[in-house]
Amino acid sequence: MNLQDIHLLSLLTFLPLLGALIIALLPGEEKGMIRLFSMVWTSLIFVLSLGLLAGFRSGTAEMQFVEVMEWIPQFGIGYRVGVDGISLLIIMLTTFLTPIVVLSAFSAVEKGVKGFFFSILFLETGMIGTLVATDVFLFYIFWELMLIPMYFLIGIWGGDKRIYAAVKFFIYTMVGSLLMLVALIYLYVVHGEQFGKTTTDLLELTKTALPVQAQILMFAAFALAFAIKVPMWPFHTWLPDAHTEAPTAGSVILAGVLLKLGTYGFLRFAIPLFPVAAHYAMPILAALAVVGIIYGALVAMVQKDVKRLVAYSSVSHLGFCMLGIAAMNVQALEGSIYQMLNHGISTGALFLIVGVIYERRHTRLISEFGGLSKVIPAFAAFFMITTLSSIGLPGLNGFVGEFMILLGSFRSESLPYAQVFTILASTGVLLGAIYMLWMFQRVMFGEVTNEKNKDLKDLNLREYFVLVPLILMMFFMGLYPNYFLRKMDASVENLVKIYNAKLVARTAGVLPDSPKPMVKLSELERDGRKIVIP
């Protein structure tokens, strides 16, 4: 059977929505049935997504599993989806995390069970749709669609300050999205004028020749939207609130997938569409990323609440991803994508672990704990592995990503002062080890000082099922990274090649209003790649 023929991507995108609608029809009192159905449905979607992994051809940078349909012909808007090495693994991460999240919420969510699982499945459609869309209009629709269920997840099932956190999350994200929408429409209009035919096909839009001035403004609009989503310092302030107030399941999805869509947006849209402006902006992005790495780590260190600490660690980890993107060479980019996956797995697991302890004690304050490793040893073991994965211990997944990013960015030729940025960023690795281990020590080691912790129950069977897949993934990704990296090779190389080629085209004055030379031709050729000017 040809996977192309069964519309695999459309199935993956819309099956969760179908599941959500089925849940809406189930009776609300039947909590068990709704939970079981969500679990089975999302697991089936994961199994289906394995077909994507199996059918994916690693050798090519082209979009695969492509589906194209006419949608709004007046505007040249089409239903265009496809997957390449950049989006493939993030899609897999999404389908992998969703059943885990569903399982983790079995006992944590008691009120409004129907609405909760409806939102999770609805959200999965939004996330997968955003990742497979190769039409900017379609992308924007899914991008906004993700907001609504997440908003409800935080606002209805969140903690004490949930309304504040939910509204802040929504408004912050909207600021970026709306400006991006203007830039997107402008690009679409300019492209229509140049080619005499309007389209929202991403591949076509990248061919638009834009004056540098316009590119910079439009890149700024796109970058703002994505930077808020990532979040990059100083646009990160919504994140600690949203993460802390969201229910565990919401935090896991937020950290695991939603943040990645910001970095993904840079790779898929902002950089290919506006390469010259991106080139100008790279030092700024790198600087913000480095500030984020160090700032996130320092602020995480002084948090009293474990969940808030993990939230700030996200700011730091995503800083690494952004540094990798700013370096713009194959190694750093692959490291960056790898780090996105790692962060999804490790931070997702950390949030789940915090959720486990919160369900038992209804507090997350570090000072409330201490000496837990004696009381709940299995929990301690899982927590330890996850912590080590998060700080990048060799042999576990976190190490591979961070190492590749730092190695790649150190050797980056397109990023000025790359070495300085890299050295500063590597202090973040150290700081990461400090805040994570210090937190771990205060929570898990020492004497049991709090009476309430004396008779805590260890992990139950369901929680094993939640955490074991993640722990296995940490080892698998840490020990055998090539399986994943080889899938992205072709796409990442192609991205770098096109980026450099466009810069060279600019420099050589092929296009009008060329700015002053930015990259020396010799440097690009020294990298060993053949540059073809389109």
Next chain:
Amino acid sequence: MPNVFTFSDVIHLLPWIVVALFAVLIPVFDVFAKPETGRAYAGYFALIGIGVAFLLNFLQWGDAPASCFSGMLAADAFGMFFNAVVLLAAALTTLLAIGYFQEHGLHRGEFYGLMLMALSGMMLMGMATDLISFFIALELMSIPVYALAAYMRHRNESVEAALKYFLMGAFSTAFMLMGIAFLYGAVGSTGFAEIHKHLSGSGASALSLLGVVFVLIGFTFKTAAVPFHMWTPDVYEGAPTPVTGFMAAAVKAAAFAAFIRVFAVAFEPVKLGAFGWYNIIWILAVLTMTLGNLAALVQDNVKRMLAYSSIAHAGYLLIGFLTITQAKDGNGAASLLFYLLGYAVMNLGAFGVVILFGRNGDENLDLTKGWKGMGAKAPALAVAMTVFMLSLAGIPPTVGFMGKFYIFKSALDQGLVVIAVLGVLNSLISVYYYLRVLVTMYMKPADGENDVQPMASLPVSLAVVASVALVLWLGILPSGALAAAQAAVASLF
């Protein structure tokens, strides 16, 4: 030009004739109906009339444009498009009114008679090609709406709203009439074609420019645009809810229909230049949306909030208005038409939910009170309200998003980057107060004192379901409606 009207004129006007006939018949029937029978039958009877008119209008779609009654009216796709919009709005309003008056009392047949009378005026508004026929249509629309606003005559707010609306309306109509008189003085004719020829020929005289400005004042009143928006919150709040929905959806659409024809066709030559209307509308658009959105932020009364939101939407519509004639392909005007259609549907749907959330004696309009916990009490209605709020805020996949996308696209097509960015920032402000409704419904628990149970009414529920379906349908598969709007605009020039 023959002085008598022909048979084909009558055929072109059939949808209007049906509506006018029903408007006259319903009060007559009402006289003979026994007092103890309910009055829902009059509503359903009105629905039949609206349905027949809609069908006739639909059957005429695609006919060659024709000028009727010696150039007083145009039976073209533009007029038919607006006929369809106002007929749709009237049908939804009728369903709302049946449920509303059954719950709140004062169910009389003449309500539907008055509504159809106003509807017949609206239909003529979109077709008028002469200042005289336009003015008659305007009055035919306005006077029944004054009465409708006062319909809950035992309620002080309703009477106050009507009086305010009437006085302000009469004031603006006087301006309008003065402007028409000036124009007639300057041009010597009231036909749009003659006015266009005069203004583009020898250069506009001061008298005609004054006329243009006075007519503009009249239109800013009817479309609830700054600076003549002050009546809107009080009138929208005080009028019976179905009437509020009718005013926000249908009156606004009809006013914009005439606005487009008068300004984009007749006054097109004086668009640009120091005294042109283009710059005035640019400023008005920015002021209207900003003021509407900022004021809506602090409203606790949901009808008042929707009133200010209606002002803000008039601002977005004015952005679309700016883009009309610069490109003759009509993208701009088509975006305006599509937005008006979408706005009518989502707004009436929202008012439908507002009606269902209230009971006799407690209309339950205060967001800080009875709306809390509605998400749990009435989950289906709350979901519907969520769809309408997201649509009004312009979030996909709703018609509100498609409409805004189209308006901003047309603006950027014309290089109007600044106002597009201002519009986008404004819709960001609006997100906050639309979200507030969702926050109240879903995230705040119901308190004991204000325990309002939503009412059950089949007709209103039907209207809400139809609106949700249309909001999503036009948001996800807008091609058909877009094509219709584009065809309508193509017939204009």
